[in-house]
Amino acid sequence: xxxxxxxxxxxxxxxxxxxxxxxxxxxxxxxxxxxxxxxxxxxxxxxxxxxxxxxxxxxxxxxxxxxxxxxxxxxxxxxxxxxxxxxxxxxxxxxxxxxxxxxxxxxxxxxxxxxxxxxxxxx
Numbered sequence: 001x002x003x004x005x006x007x008x009x010x011x012x013x014x015x016x017x018x019x020x021x022x023x024x025x026x027x028x029x030x031x032x033x034x035x036x037x038x039x040x041x042x043x044x045x046x047x048x049x050x051x052x053x054x055x056x057x058x059x060x061x062x063x064x065x066x067x068x069x070x071x072x073x074x075x076x077x078x079x080x081x082x083x084x085x086x087x088x089x090x091x092x093x094x095x096x097x098x099x100x101x102x103x104x105x106x107x108x109x110x111x112x113x114x115x116x117x118x119x120x121x122x123x
Contacts (some may be wrong), residue, residue: 003062005061016057027079032059037049056069057072059072069103070101
């Protein structure tokens with residue numbers, strides 16, 4: 001098995017939790033290990049990374065690359081079965097649209113969670 005990336009997400013956010021659970025169910029190749037940034041060990045967690053993770057999801061790849069926000073989401077999508085979609089949306093100007101979309105959703109997570117994960121779908 002190859003080294004796993006580390007997916008750092010906001011463990012206090014229902015939208016984030018549901019999104020990570022969705023991705024984990026599709027991660028047949030075990031490409032990443034998801035952990036709430038609030039529980040991440042040091043290292044790799046640093047004070048600077050903790051501040052950044054409070055604002056956006058991060059992926060720390062096995063080769064040391066740090067991806068955040070939309071690009072981190074595209075990395076995950078590529079590895080869970082959507083490689084063509086991820087590669088296309090990683091190209092400019094589409095990657096800029098992905099980043100804007102990420103920030104819109106991130107700033108409205110409560111609303112997005114209510115719309116996408118209605119009460120009837122709660123466990």
